[in-house]
Amino acid sequence: MAMTREEAAKRLVVALDTTHRGEAERLVQVLRGVVGVFKVGLEAFTSLGPSFVQWLVEQGEKVFLDLKLHDIPHTVERAAYACARLGVAMFNVHAAGGGEMMAAARVGAEAGTPPGHETPLVLAVTVLTSLDEKALQELHLPGSAGQRVRHWAQLAQKAGLSGVVCSAQELAFLRVDFPPPFVLLTPGIRPAGSAVGDQRRVATPAHAVRQGADFLVVGRPITQAPDPRAAAEAVLAEMAQAC
Numbered sequence: 001m002a003m004t005r006e007e008a009a010k011r012l013v014v015a016l017d018t019t020h021r022g023e024a025e026r027l028v029q030v031l032r033g034v035v036g037v038f039k040v041g042l043e044a045f046t047s048l049g050p051s052f053v054q055w056l057v058e059q060g061e062k063v064f065l066d067l068k069l070h071d072i073p074h075t076v077e078r079a080a081y082a083c084a085r086l087g088v089a090m091f092n093v094h095a096a097g098g099g100e101m102m103a104a105a106r107v108g109a110e111a112g113t114p115p116g117h118e119t120p121l122v123l124a125v126t127v128l129t130s131l132d133e134k135a136l137q138e139l140h141l142p143g144s145a146g147q148r149v150r151h152w153a154q155l156a157q158k159a160g161l162s163g164v165v166c167s168a169q170e171l172a173f174l175r176v177d178f179p180p181p182f183v184l185l186t187p188g189i190r191p192a193g194s195a196v197g198d199q200r201r202v203a204t205p206a207h208a209v210r211q212g213a214d215f216l217v218v219g220r221p222i223t224q225a226p227d228p229r230a231a232a233e234a235v236l237a238e239m240a241q242a243c
């Protein structure tokens with residue numbers, strides 16, 4: 001079934017990876033209406049702080065707070081509460097923190113959701129896409145990356161989380177085992193012909209949509225483009241054609 005441009009826009013997440021508030025605000029003004037969700041990660045959050053997230057929410061934008069929480073369950077519950085208080089649409093934790101920690105994140109998210117807001121989606125980061133089989137061996141983590149991703153996604157689902165962050169490589173098998181509404185959010189998206197940069201396991205927007213991704217995270221191919229709005233429109237067109 002074909003996806004409309006509007007449906008594609010709701011599923012496009014743009015990473016605001018910058019330390020400059022002026023630059024972040026300029027990108028938001030330029031991309032307003034063509035991007036469903038703005039992602040604030042560690043770089044932007046540690047430089048611009050919660051007030052930038054509040055500003056985005058006040059602008060009526062949906063925010064993915066990509067802080068990858070990983071700590072003892074009580075601390076993660078309190079941090080999840082604080083994430084939800086900001087009115088974000090989604091945030092994430094590391095599955096490696098364990099089932100109890102993930103369940104605590106869910107509890108914190110529900111308790112912190114302001115009246116009139118939906119409880120944010122809480123996503124689990126499974127195996128970082130920067131870790132290959134060699135790095136897993138170095139960490140003494142048994143099994144392949146795929147086996148670990150599947151197992152940790154099961155743990156996340158059991159803990160009541162909304163979905164996982166995964167690479168395009170894992171989409172196909174995860175989609176089979178975890179049908180919607182379990183959310184699959186995929187970074188490392190590179191439109192055909194764009195620079196890969198430091199990403200390893202990349203996929204085009206069309207491929208990621210076909211493999212079952214619910215949300216696509218795109219950073220530099222849009223934010224560093226000479227015309228970021230036109231670059232976002234091109235990604236939407238590719239997503240819409242994919243179905």
Ligand code: C5P
Pocket residue numbers: 015017041127128129130165187188189197199217218219220221
């Ligand atoms: O610029 P680029 O499209 O590579 O940006 C991807 C974004 O997704 C970055 O903010 C990066 O931190 C994030 N991310 C990722 N891989 C993960 C999790 C998050 O690239 N496994």
